[in-house]
Amino acid sequence: xxxxxxxxxxxxxxxxxxQNATADCREILSNPKLTPLHGTLEVGxxxxxSLSCHSDSxxxxxxxxxxxxxxxxxxxxxxxxxxxLFNLTINSASDVGEYKCKAENEISNGEKYSRSLxxxxxxxxxxxxxxxxxxxxxxxxxxxxxxxxxxxxxxITYTFFKDRQSIQAPVKMQKREAAVISVxxxxxxxxxxYKCKAENxxxxxxxxSNSFNFTLAEKFTPPWFSTGHTSTEKVEESEDYVTYxxxxxxxxxxxxxxxSVIRRDEQENRACATIxxxxxxxxxxxxxxLHSPE
Numbered sequence: 001x002x003x004x005x006x007x008x009x010x011x012x013x014x015x016x017x018x019q020n021a022t023a024d025c026r027e028i029l030s031n032p033k034l035t036p037l038h039g040t041l042e043v044g045x046x047x048x049x050s051l052s053c054h055s056d057s058x059x060x061x062x063x064x065x066x067x068x069x070x071x072x073x074x075x076x077x078x079x080x081x082x083x084x085l086f087n088l089t090i091n092s093a094s095d096v097g098e099y100k101c102k103a104e105n106e107i108s109n110g111e112k113y114s115r116s117l118x119x120x121x122x123x124x125x126x127x128x129x130x131x132x133x134x135x136x137x138x139x140x141x142x143x144x145x146x147x148x149x150x151x152x153x154x155x156i157t158y159t160f161f162k163d164r165q166s167i168q169a170p171v172k173m174q175k176r177e178a179a180v181i182s183v184x185x186x187x188x189x190x191x192x193x194y195k196c197k198a199e200n201x202x203x204x205x206x207x208x209s210n211s212f213n214f215t216l217a218e219k220f221t222p223p224w225f226s227t228g229h230t231s232t233e234k235v236e237e238s239e240d241y242v243t244y245x246x247x248x249x250x251x252x253x254x255x256x257x258x259x260s261v262i263r264r265d266e267q268e269n270r271a272c273a274t275i276x277x278x279x280x281x282x283x284x285x286x287x288x289x290l291h292s293p294e
Contacts, residue, residue, distance in 0.1 A: 027059045028058060028059075028107055028110055029055045029057070029059075029062060029104065029105055029107075029112045030057045031055070031112045031113065031114060032055045032064065032101055032103040032112060032113070033114055033115075034051060034052070034053050034099065034114040034116075034117050035052050035117070036051060036052075036117070037050035037051065037052055041117070042121075042153065043122060044121070044122045045091075045092075046091065047089070047090045048087065048088070048089050049089075049090065050088070051066065051086045051088065051099065052084070052085055053066065053083065053086065053101035054082075055112065057081070058110075058112075059105055059106075060078065060079055060080050061077060061079050061106070062077070062078045062084075062103055062105050063076070063104050063105070064077075064078065064101055065102045065104075066100075066101050067101065067102065068097060073088075073099075074086050090121070096118075099116065100113055100114055100115075101113070101114045102114075122153050123152055123153045124151075124152060124200075124202055124207075125149040125156055125199060125200050125202075125205060125206075125207050126151040126152060126207065127149070128147050128149040128158065128197075128198040129147070129150075129209060129210065130146070130195060130196045130210055130211075130212045132144055132146065134214070135215060136215050136216070136217040137214045137215075137217060138185065138216065139185055139187060139188070140185065141185050142185075143182070143214060144182050144183070145180070145181050145183060145194060146178040146179070146180045147178060147179045147180075147209060148177070148178035148179070149198040149207065152200050154174060154175070155172050155173060155174045155201075156172070156173050156198055156199070156200050157170050157171070157199050157200070158173065158179035158196055159196065160179075160181055160194065160196050161194065161197065162190075162194050163192050164195075179196075190214075191213070191214050191215065191216060193213055194214075195212070196208070
């Protein structure tokens, strides 16, 4: 009788110990892993994608919840540790961005979160713009060409052409920056039609730029004014050209002739003039050196 009474009073204690032992066998979940089912984070418009959320260890049942920018998207309950699959459709640009998933079981403080995952939208390249700081060039000059697509998934590969022939190896740009090449104008045949091509990893997505033509830079030759004749004269085998502005009689035997020498300023793209004076004898012979009054 005593033994029965002892067992009766001890039963609640033993039962609680069994429950505690059972609870101790339940395992807290590991941090889940969120991965795209097809291994790519680049998606196109109206594309279906699947995300897998899975904890490698922990006591089931497990509830998985998918979030996008902290907003709940969907939830699934699993009675085992098999992955939960979430199916999405990319209908607009707002459907790409940061995703996370949460795994939780019945153990207190059993919530675990995955690392974030970011989808990017695959975008076709826009028509590139081909340009150059110089629209005019001369033989022997190096000029630059720039090609840029304002839109399109990176990286973008640019190819430069002259008269439909590629002139350099393709340039791959990892950033939204223009591809720039240098071209040497060797002869008049290099003054032709240039274009560039832009393409990225999207299939059947190639765009061509506007055409660009360099023109020959002409020497600046101002009008020639004199008494009854027109001519051009180079000064000291340079690129300077002389204009006779006026003739001033000084003595019966001689005259002063004022000349303006025009120089082309390539950097500022303007003409610069310097006034010189030349002494002429009436019989046509020149007397005195060419000099500047400055």
